[in-house]
Amino acid sequence: MEFQVPNTLAEQIANYLADRVMTGIIRPGERIQEATVAAELRVSRASVKEALYTLERWHLVDITPRKGASATRLDAHHASELYDVYMHLLIMLARRLTERWKVEDRPHLLEAIESVTHRLNAGTPDVAAVVQASFDVMDACCNVVRNPYLTEALANFKPAVSRTYYFCADRYKQDLDSTGMFFGQLTTAVLARDADGAEQRIVEFANHQKALLLAALPDPLKTGA
DSSP: OOOSOOOSHHHHHHHHHHHHHHTTSSOTTOEEOHHHHHHHHTOOHHHHHHHHHHHHHTTSEEEETTTEEEEOOOSHHHHHHHHHHHHHHHHHHHHHHHHHOOGGGHHHHHHHHHHHHHHHTSSSOOHHHHHHHHHHHHHHHHHHHOOHHHHHHHHHHHHHHHHHHHHTHHHHHTTHHHHHHHHHHHHHHHHTTOHHHHHHHHHHHHHHHHHHHHHHSOOHHHHOO
Protein backbone atom coordinates (compact mmCIF):
# COMPACT_ATOMS: atom_id res chain seq x y z
CA MET A 1 0.00 0.00 0.00
CA GLU A 2 1.39 3.37 -1.01
CA PHE A 3 1.01 6.22 1.45
CA GLN A 4 2.52 9.06 -0.55
CA VAL A 5 4.02 9.64 -3.96
CA PRO A 6 7.75 8.94 -3.52
CA ASN A 7 9.82 11.99 -4.41
CA THR A 8 13.27 10.74 -3.50
CA LEU A 9 15.23 7.51 -3.77
CA ALA A 10 15.11 7.11 0.00
CA GLU A 11 11.31 7.34 -0.04
CA GLN A 12 11.13 4.71 -2.77
CA ILE A 13 13.34 2.42 -0.70
CA ALA A 14 11.21 3.12 2.39
CA ASN A 15 8.02 2.18 0.52
CA TYR A 16 9.67 -1.00 -0.79
CA LEU A 17 10.82 -2.07 2.67
CA ALA A 18 7.53 -1.00 4.28
CA ASP A 19 5.60 -3.28 1.93
CA ARG A 20 7.87 -6.20 2.86
CA VAL A 21 7.43 -5.54 6.59
CA MET A 22 3.67 -5.04 6.34
CA THR A 23 3.12 -8.24 4.36
CA GLY A 24 5.39 -10.29 6.62
CA ILE A 25 8.15 -10.97 4.08
CA ILE A 26 10.38 -9.29 6.64
CA ARG A 27 9.29 -10.95 9.85
CA PRO A 28 8.75 -9.18 13.20
CA GLY A 29 12.08 -8.83 14.97
CA GLU A 30 14.11 -9.68 11.84
CA ARG A 31 17.29 -7.65 11.29
CA ILE A 32 17.43 -5.40 8.22
CA GLN A 33 21.01 -5.19 7.01
CA GLU A 34 21.86 -1.91 5.30
CA ALA A 35 24.57 -3.49 3.16
CA THR A 36 22.30 -6.31 2.02
CA VAL A 37 19.47 -3.97 1.03
CA ALA A 38 21.89 -1.61 -0.71
CA ALA A 39 23.36 -4.47 -2.74
CA GLU A 40 19.93 -5.92 -3.58
CA LEU A 41 18.56 -2.58 -4.81
CA ARG A 42 21.87 -1.29 -6.16
CA VAL A 43 21.69 1.90 -4.15
CA SER A 44 23.95 3.57 -1.61
CA ARG A 45 23.94 2.60 2.06
CA ALA A 46 23.28 6.28 2.85
CA SER A 47 19.96 6.09 0.98
CA VAL A 48 19.06 2.87 2.80
CA LYS A 49 19.92 4.44 6.15
CA GLU A 50 17.67 7.42 5.37
CA ALA A 51 14.88 5.02 4.39
CA LEU A 52 15.24 3.13 7.67
CA TYR A 53 14.80 6.35 9.63
CA THR A 54 11.54 6.86 7.73
CA LEU A 55 10.43 3.34 8.65
CA GLU A 56 11.25 4.09 12.27
CA ARG A 57 8.97 7.12 12.08
CA TRP A 58 6.29 4.85 10.61
CA HIS A 59 6.64 2.46 13.58
CA LEU A 60 7.75 -0.42 11.34
CA VAL A 61 11.41 -0.52 12.38
CA ASP A 62 13.36 -0.22 15.61
CA ILE A 63 16.86 1.23 15.32
CA THR A 64 19.25 0.39 18.14
CA PRO A 65 22.72 1.99 18.44
CA ARG A 66 25.49 -0.42 17.43
CA LYS A 67 22.91 -3.11 16.59
CA GLY A 68 21.18 -1.59 13.59
CA ALA A 69 17.58 -1.88 12.42
CA SER A 70 15.04 -4.64 12.87
CA ALA A 71 11.33 -4.94 12.09
CA THR A 72 9.22 -3.96 15.07
CA ARG A 73 7.59 -6.71 17.09
CA LEU A 74 3.97 -7.54 16.38
CA ASP A 75 2.62 -9.54 19.28
CA ALA A 76 -0.36 -9.05 21.56
CA HIS A 77 1.38 -6.56 23.81
CA HIS A 78 2.82 -4.34 21.07
CA ALA A 79 -0.39 -4.46 19.01
CA SER A 80 -2.45 -3.43 22.02
CA GLU A 81 -0.17 -0.47 22.69
CA LEU A 82 -0.32 0.53 19.02
CA TYR A 83 -4.12 0.51 18.89
CA ASP A 84 -4.51 2.38 22.17
CA VAL A 85 -2.39 5.30 20.95
CA TYR A 86 -3.96 5.29 17.49
CA MET A 87 -7.44 5.29 19.03
CA HIS A 88 -6.70 8.40 21.08
CA LEU A 89 -5.37 10.21 18.02
CA LEU A 90 -8.57 9.36 16.15
CA ILE A 91 -10.66 10.59 19.07
CA MET A 92 -8.79 13.89 19.00
CA LEU A 93 -9.40 14.15 15.26
CA ALA A 94 -13.11 13.39 15.61
CA ARG A 95 -13.59 15.93 18.39
CA ARG A 96 -11.84 18.65 16.40
CA LEU A 97 -13.91 17.69 13.36
CA THR A 98 -17.23 18.01 15.18
CA GLU A 99 -16.19 21.51 16.26
CA ARG A 100 -14.74 22.78 12.98
CA TRP A 101 -16.55 21.33 9.99
CA LYS A 102 -18.48 23.81 7.88
CA VAL A 103 -21.34 23.41 5.43
CA GLU A 104 -18.97 23.53 2.47
CA ASP A 105 -16.94 20.64 3.97
CA ARG A 106 -19.93 18.29 4.07
CA PRO A 107 -19.86 17.14 0.40
CA HIS A 108 -16.16 16.22 0.57
CA LEU A 109 -16.61 14.28 3.80
CA LEU A 110 -19.65 12.42 2.51
CA GLU A 111 -17.84 11.61 -0.74
CA ALA A 112 -15.02 9.95 1.21
CA ILE A 113 -17.55 7.97 3.28
CA GLU A 114 -19.37 6.92 0.11
CA SER A 115 -16.12 5.55 -1.29
CA VAL A 116 -15.73 3.26 1.74
CA THR A 117 -19.37 2.18 1.50
CA HIS A 118 -18.99 1.38 -2.18
CA ARG A 119 -16.00 -0.85 -1.51
CA LEU A 120 -17.73 -2.56 1.41
CA ASN A 121 -20.77 -3.35 -0.75
CA ALA A 122 -18.70 -4.79 -3.59
CA GLY A 123 -19.45 -8.41 -4.46
CA THR A 124 -16.06 -9.55 -3.16
CA PRO A 125 -14.69 -6.73 -1.01
CA ASP A 126 -10.98 -6.03 -1.35
CA VAL A 127 -9.62 -5.61 2.17
CA ALA A 128 -6.68 -3.50 0.99
CA ALA A 129 -9.04 -1.20 -0.93
CA VAL A 130 -11.34 -0.86 2.08
CA VAL A 131 -8.42 0.00 4.34
CA GLN A 132 -7.11 2.58 1.86
CA ALA A 133 -10.58 4.13 1.52
CA SER A 134 -10.77 4.30 5.31
CA PHE A 135 -7.50 6.18 5.39
CA ASP A 136 -8.89 8.50 2.68
CA VAL A 137 -11.73 9.36 5.09
CA MET A 138 -9.17 10.13 7.78
CA ASP A 139 -7.25 12.34 5.35
CA ALA A 140 -10.45 14.19 4.39
CA CYS A 141 -11.11 14.83 8.07
CA CYS A 142 -7.54 16.05 8.58
CA ASN A 143 -7.99 18.50 5.70
CA VAL A 144 -10.97 20.00 7.52
CA VAL A 145 -9.39 20.07 10.97
CA ARG A 146 -6.11 21.56 9.68
CA ASN A 147 -3.90 20.56 12.60
CA PRO A 148 -0.51 19.75 11.02
CA TYR A 149 0.82 18.01 14.13
CA LEU A 150 -2.18 15.70 14.39
CA THR A 151 -2.12 15.07 10.63
CA GLU A 152 1.55 14.07 10.74
CA ALA A 153 1.08 11.81 13.75
CA LEU A 154 -1.83 9.98 12.10
CA ALA A 155 0.02 9.67 8.79
CA ASN A 156 2.96 8.03 10.56
CA PHE A 157 0.61 5.41 12.01
CA LYS A 158 -0.85 4.35 8.65
CA PRO A 159 1.81 1.74 7.78
CA ALA A 160 1.80 0.13 11.23
CA VAL A 161 -1.98 -0.08 11.30
CA SER A 162 -2.06 -1.42 7.74
CA ARG A 163 0.40 -4.09 8.84
CA THR A 164 -2.06 -5.34 11.44
CA TYR A 165 -4.74 -5.81 8.77
CA TYR A 166 -2.38 -8.01 6.74
CA PHE A 167 -1.83 -10.18 9.81
CA CYS A 168 -5.54 -10.70 10.45
CA ALA A 169 -6.88 -10.24 6.90
CA ASP A 170 -9.14 -13.31 7.04
CA ARG A 171 -10.76 -12.27 10.31
CA TYR A 172 -11.13 -8.68 9.11
CA LYS A 173 -12.67 -9.77 5.80
CA GLN A 174 -15.34 -11.73 7.66
CA ASP A 175 -16.13 -8.71 9.82
CA LEU A 176 -16.59 -5.93 7.25
CA ASP A 177 -20.21 -5.37 8.28
CA SER A 178 -18.99 -3.82 11.54
CA THR A 179 -16.78 -1.46 9.53
CA GLY A 180 -19.75 -0.24 7.51
CA MET A 181 -21.81 0.23 10.68
CA PHE A 182 -18.98 2.17 12.30
CA PHE A 183 -18.66 4.66 9.46
CA GLY A 184 -22.41 5.15 9.34
CA GLN A 185 -22.68 5.82 13.06
CA LEU A 186 -19.59 8.02 13.13
CA THR A 187 -20.90 10.13 10.25
CA THR A 188 -24.21 10.65 12.06
CA ALA A 189 -22.41 11.75 15.23
CA VAL A 190 -20.02 14.12 13.45
CA LEU A 191 -22.76 15.81 11.40
CA ALA A 192 -24.79 16.23 14.60
CA ARG A 193 -21.70 17.74 16.25
CA ASP A 194 -21.97 15.05 18.90
CA ALA A 195 -18.35 14.80 20.05
CA ASP A 196 -19.10 12.37 22.88
CA GLY A 197 -21.05 10.13 20.52
CA ALA A 198 -18.22 10.19 17.98
CA GLU A 199 -15.71 9.27 20.68
CA GLN A 200 -17.88 6.39 21.87
CA ARG A 201 -18.13 4.98 18.33
CA ILE A 202 -14.35 5.18 17.89
CA VAL A 203 -13.63 3.52 21.24
CA GLU A 204 -16.05 0.68 20.52
CA PHE A 205 -14.76 0.09 17.01
CA ALA A 206 -11.07 0.38 17.94
CA ASN A 207 -11.50 -2.09 20.80
CA HIS A 208 -13.37 -4.46 18.48
CA GLN A 209 -10.63 -4.26 15.85
CA LYS A 210 -7.98 -4.73 18.52
CA ALA A 211 -9.76 -7.86 19.76
CA LEU A 212 -9.73 -9.31 16.23
CA LEU A 213 -6.00 -8.66 15.99
CA LEU A 214 -5.14 -9.97 19.44
CA ALA A 215 -6.94 -13.21 18.64
CA ALA A 216 -4.58 -13.68 15.68
CA LEU A 217 -1.32 -12.77 17.41
CA PRO A 218 0.88 -14.50 19.98
CA ASP A 219 0.95 -13.22 23.54
CA PRO A 220 4.59 -12.90 24.73
CA LEU A 221 3.50 -13.30 28.36
CA LYS A 222 2.14 -16.75 27.49
CA THR A 223 4.75 -17.86 24.98
CA GLY A 224 7.76 -16.51 26.86
CA ALA A 225 8.86 -14.48 23.84
